[in-house]
Amino acid sequence: MIWQVSISSPDRERAFQALEVATLFALRRAVRNGSVWIEHSLSFRGRARLFFTDERWQAESKKHYARLSLPSKAATFLKPLLARVxxxxxxxxxAARSGVLRVDDELHLSPLPAEDEDPEVTKLRAALDHRIGEVQLPEVILAVDAQVRFSWIMLGREPRSTDELLMVYAGIMAHGTSLTAVECARMIPQLSATSIRQAMRWARDERRLSQACQAVLEFMQRHPIAATWGRSDLASSDMMSMETTKRVWQARLDPRRNTPSIGIYSHVKDRWGIFHAQPFVLNERQAGVAIEGVIRQEKLETSQLAVDTHGYTDFAMSHARLLGFDLCPRLKELKQRHLFVPRGTKVPAEIAAVCEANVDVALIEKHWDSLVHLAASVMSGHASAVAALARFGSAAQGDPIYEAGVQLGRLLRTAFLADYFVKDAFRNELRRVLNRGEAVNALKRAIYTGRISPAQAKRVDEMQAVADALSLMANIVMAWNTSQMQAVLDRWSNRRQVIPPELIGKIAPTRLESINLRGVFRFPVDRYADQILPSRPNASITGTNG
Structure with missing residues (x-):
């Protein structure tokens, strides 16, 4: 025991301090692996409560196997996987024999060459920027709302007045930017700080912000230009740390900036746009949040999710596959690039140093039903993927279900790495979608320039509102850029000036330079009244142009 020397110290005060710290560490590990639980907690519930009851599973297991499209026997699932491995x-x-890969004690892969900017793409981007021009943020918000009516989603009905419509926008901005209610009131003179605080309170209820964000994303994806950007079933997920104060209970020290921060984990489509956002504690494994963001989407199908090293574990790879999609991690550690095959398999001599024949297929077959049982419990919403992956993390070593999931995950990781090592097109695809996640994070940082205040980070639902509102603001900007780009391209097409899709696909909708995010906001509501406020006569809309 690492603390044994200190606990046995003749200095009894120091010994008791060491005992206290050792007990806290042991309790933390026990709570994480589920051997100690809190009866009333959803996050730290007992392991047994993650699963359906045995009686329910026996009665409904066939239905859940069918829903997950999984065979009842592990051998049926493993046969094509083993062939692929x-x-x-x-x-x-x-590839090692041909010199494409270099193998010593580790496996080394040459980095992909950097993509040089095509002069034609630069020329096209400049032409689009010139045609679109500059605009104020209120114009962007109104233009998108006129097409999507996300303000109706926020209210659950049509806004009754111009002031109520502005309250919707102010509530979104107060959550999704670093502006306080008082600062928003200065920028929108028609509203008071009190009314904006009221708008903030109801905006964070019942996931209205998330639903509005989803509606804006769907509008963005309907444009023909979106098909040129990439695949509809590919996405990436990554975390962005946002600075706060050390008084916030969720804050942890960001190792890069050495400041107290909270993480916001976002899922971005290959065709751009955020479809899930969730606050997260820094310096913890992100695999559960990565999986949760995919399985809670009813209208979007994701077959592959690209993540970085923190968004992956072997157990998470197996859990994701059972839930119907593949985790595709960009692994930085060379030791994580090792390959695994079943016991007794002959390993080619060229890669013997990086390939281990130690996968226990029998263990997977023995606990197959338990692995599917857990996946079905998560898919149905009985437990969250975050809670499941927290319980079956490294603290669960020795648990047979965990070990079986790790064995299956190693086979899946091997199949993935084999494609990653030998298929440059696949590597380029993952690099592209991960870079899009980084670009969206840069856009979000430009929108949210300050700290998260302690008042916004007191409770989980308040932080969720910040994450959703910031994602909504980013999606509004991307949707507006998309619609403007599409309009310009359509005008060019009508003049028989056709732009090749491969050039269009390299123009990102994250353009922010020409959108003014600051100053006194004048919302020209009368210009969009027919779409946003159809029940109100135009004559009743006053005081909107300042």
Whole structure:
């Protein structure tokens, strides 16, 4: 025991301090792996409560197997996977023989060459920027709302007045930017700080912000230009740390900036746009949040999710596959690039140093039903993926279900790495979608320039409102850029000035330079009244142009 020497110290005061710290560490590990639980807590409930009851599982298991499209026997699932692993290992060995891969004690892969900017793309981007021009943020918000009516989603009905409509916008801005209610009131003179605080309170209820964000994303994806950006079933997820004060209970020290921060984990489509956002504690594994963001989407299908090293574990890879999609991690650690095959498999000599034949297939088959039981419990919403992955993290080593999931995850990781090592097109695809996640994070940082206040970070629902409102603001900007780009391209097309799709696909909708995010906001509501306030006569709309 690491604390044994200190606990046995003749200095009894120091010994009791060491005992206290050792007990806290042991309790933390026990709470994480589920051997100690809190009866009333959803986050730290007992392991047994993560699963359906045995009686319910026996009665409904066939339905859940069918819903997950999984066979009742592990051997049926493993047969094509093992064939894929074998073919992948042989392909990696062939690449090592040809010199494409270098193997010593580790496996080394040459980095992809940087993509040079095509002069035609630069010219097209400049032409689009010139045609679109400069605009104020209120104009952007109103233009998108006129098409989506996200203000109706926020209220659950049509706004009754111009002031009520402005309260919706102010509530979103107060959550989704670093502006306080008082600062928003200065920028929107028609509203008081009290009314904006009221708008903030009801904006964070019942996931209205999340639903509005989803509606804006769907509008953005309907444009033909979106099809040129990438695949509809590919996405990435990444965390952005946002500075706060050390008084916030969720704050942890950001190792890069050395400041107290809270993480916001976002999922971004390959065709741009945020479809899930969730606050998260820094310096913890993000695999559960990555999985949760995919399975809670009813209208979007994601078959592959690209993540960085923090968004992956072997157990998470198996859990994601059972839930119907693949985790595709960008692994930085060389030791994480090792390949694994079943026990007794002959390993090619060229890659013997980086390929281990130690996967226990029998263990996977033995606990197959338990692994599917857990996946079904998460898919149905009985437990969250965050809670499940927290319970079946590294603290659960020795648990047979955890070990079976790790064995399956190693096979899946091997199949993925084999494709990653030998298929440059696949690597380029993952790099592209991960870079899009980084670009969206840069856009969000430009929108939210300050700290998260302690008042906004007191409770989980308040932080969730910040995450959703910031995602909504980013989606509004991207949707407006998309619609403007589409309009320009349509005008050019009508003049028989056709732009190749491969050039269009390289123009991102994250353009922010020409959108003014500060100053006194004048909302020209009368210009969009027919779409946003159809029940009110135009004559009743006054005081909107300042």
């Amino acid at each position: 074998t073919a992948g290992v042989d392909a990696v060995a062939a």
